[in-house]
Amino acid sequence: MAEANITSPLARVDSSLARQGMMQQLGVYLVAVEAGRCELGLPFSDKVTQQQGSFHGGAMGALADIAGGYAGLTVAPTDAEVTTVEYKINFLTAKTGGDLHAIGRVLKAGKRLIITQADVFHIDPDGTRTLCAVMQQTLAPVHKQY
Amino acid sequence: MAEANITSPLARVDSSLARQGMMQQLGVYLVAVEAGRCELGLPFSDKVTQQQGSFHGGAMGALADIAGGYAGLTVAPTDAEVTTVEYKINFLTAKTGGDLHAIGRVLKAGKRLIITQADVFHIDPDGTRTLCAVMQQTLAPVHKQY
Amino acid sequence: MAEANITSPLARVDSSLARQGMMQQLGVYLVAVEAGRCELGLPFSDKVTQQQGSFHGGAMGALADIAGGYAGLTVAPTDAEVTTVEYKINFLTAKTGGDLHAIGRVLKAGKRLIITQADVFHIDPDGTRTLCAVMQQTLAPVHKQY
Amino acid sequence: MAEANITSPLARVDSSLARQGMMQQLGVYLVAVEAGRCELGLPFSDKVTQQQGSFHGGAMGALADIAGGYAGLTVAPTDAEVTTVEYKINFLTAKTGGDLHAIGRVLKAGKRLIITQADVFHIDPDGTRTLCAVMQQTLAPVHKQY
Numbered sequence: 001m002a003e004a005n006i007t008s009p010l011a012r013v014d015s016s017l018a019r020q021g022m023m024q025q026l027g028v029y030l031v032a033v034e035a036g037r038c039e040l041g042l043p044f045s046d047k048v049t050q051q052q053g054s055f056h057g058g059a060m061g062a063l064a065d066i067a068g069g070y071a072g073l074t075v076a077p078t079d080a081e082v083t084t085v086e087y088k089i090n091f092l093t094a095k096t097g098g099d100l101h102a103i104g105r106v107l108k109a110g111k112r113l114i115i116t117q118a119d120v121f122h123i124d125p126d127g128t129r130t131l132c133a134v135m136q137q138t139l140a141p142v143h144k145q146y
Numbered sequence: 147m148a149e150a151n152i153t154s155p156l157a158r159v160d161s162s163l164a165r166q167g168m169m170q171q172l173g174v175y176l177v178a179v180e181a182g183r184c185e186l187g188l189p190f191s192d193k194v195t196q197q198q199g200s201f202h203g204g205a206m207g208a209l210a211d212i213a214g215g216y217a218g219l220t221v222a223p224t225d226a227e228v229t230t231v232e233y234k235i236n237f238l239t240a241k242t243g244g245d246l247h248a249i250g251r252v253l254k255a256g257k258r259l260i261i262t263q264a265d266v267f268h269i270d271p272d273g274t275r276t277l278c279a280v281m282q283q284t285l286a287p288v289h290k291q292y
Numbered sequence: 293m294a295e296a297n298i299t300s301p302l303a304r305v306d307s308s309l310a311r312q313g314m315m316q317q318l319g320v321y322l323v324a325v326e327a328g329r330c331e332l333g334l335p336f337s338d339k340v341t342q343q344q345g346s347f348h349g350g351a352m353g354a355l356a357d358i359a360g361g362y363a364g365l366t367v368a369p370t371d372a373e374v375t376t377v378e379y380k381i382n383f384l385t386a387k388t389g390g391d392l393h394a395i396g397r398v399l400k401a402g403k404r405l406i407i408t409q410a411d412v413f414h415i416d417p418d419g420t421r422t423l424c425a426v427m428q429q430t431l432a433p434v435h436k437q438y
Numbered sequence: 439m440a441e442a443n444i445t446s447p448l449a450r451v452d453s454s455l456a457r458q459g460m461m462q463q464l465g466v467y468l469v470a471v472e473a474g475r476c477e478l479g480l481p482f483s484d485k486v487t488q489q490q491g492s493f494h495g496g497a498m499g500a501l502a503d504i505a506g507g508y509a510g511l512t513v514a515p516t517d518a519e520v521t522t523v524e525y526k527i528n529f530l531t532a533k534t535g536g537d538l539h540a541i542g543r544v545l546k547a548g549k550r551l552i553i554t555q556a557d558v559f560h561i562d563p564d565g566t567r568t569l570c571a572v573m574q575q576t577l578a579p580v581h582k583q584y
Contacts, residue, residue: 025194050166058169059208314486
């Protein structure tokens, strides 16, 4: 039933992602979601580049932030949203072309705080997968406002 | 002379910002720049929102990252670019409408590493200024590739 | 009256610091405390060195963590303790001899989360003051267990 | 031969750890080391407690910092030391008694920068293993000064 679907991890993330203007603008797409884990993708385009023509660190940071946030959303109460308290990201290498995939994982699902990590991989058109960035994040469940 | 202008803090940041597809896309503009300090602005639009209609954390993170990076660029050798090694951002409050301003400041300008902090303020249409996020960042000067 | 003193910022921090085995062990002392701000000191000794003979990063990290935590404690409800959710520290320079002072400041005092920053200075025996490290931190007020 | 042993991962870490006054003071011991990975232990004692009697966050932070640093040391040039540029740690749970183990792993071994992660586990006397903290860290190889 629709009611049940709304609270499935996939439905929750899909419905929230569609409401994110920035993510729609950049071209972020959902790869996979399950309880405690979310994988998002971002294709290379001139909307996400920095001054040397590679994927912008801001794009990697935003993608990792959202992947961690949606991993957290899947374990939050069904009447809650999650908000990012803070995150920290290390960049390992810069990449041009292909897609970025960010995989967020929940490490701790507390009532007041959710702790996650995310890995950002570059997926080359030839299939090569390279770790580009790693993130640690703190989320807080908050009352859903819409 | 043009040659000299190219290495002024303003000219360096302006020229680099124009090359950043993502920042152009989001609407980021330069407010002020001097040696060791850079202030950037970002107007509210549906390109920078999250699922509840406020400025996206990813937009705040990208703006802070760039403001810190450009503050660093002003103290890097003139034949160098800077690349973000890592940053960490804490979000203090969510805001809708108005503009965000991020002010990056250099704390340490080393040969191999530059350490910065940035504050992100929300500027309400009525002029109210609210601290929204704080960032710490590590940059590395790298050889300019263009 | 004793009852009132217990809830003054100074009394709260002093009473808590005396209970911290690790801080007693390392020789941490209270410099100053007021609502939203706490300054702690740590003298150089062979209890706080790393392999090259300078102050250990772990000692700087612990001192900054505690200074931020006690700044937070001064703004938490009087029946609460605070616990560190996370922190991030950048090291600017290594120092030998003298004292370290860490100054924690509250940026946001929320009901569920408190956000702080701390600066760690080295105080040379000749009085020279050098910024050594900067920290950002998230705290959570928790029920006092003693 | 002694010359060769000095550059084995185990010998490098062991020799450096013995020089760290703070780690000797706290009781930190080496569990295992191989290229790109280092595991350290810390027994519970009143030298490492906070005000509620649990392991101090500062002790967890120092242990994680060192485990990451030594993981990095194993992949640095043999005439180099490593210094911590920055780290960020999230605390998941507080523990009393038993031992802490921190496992540092190298994610990227660059010439100028080494990126690591560390997990801190609590090992209960009954053998139960609980993830207590996670860290991300940036190291820089530096010239050995001793």
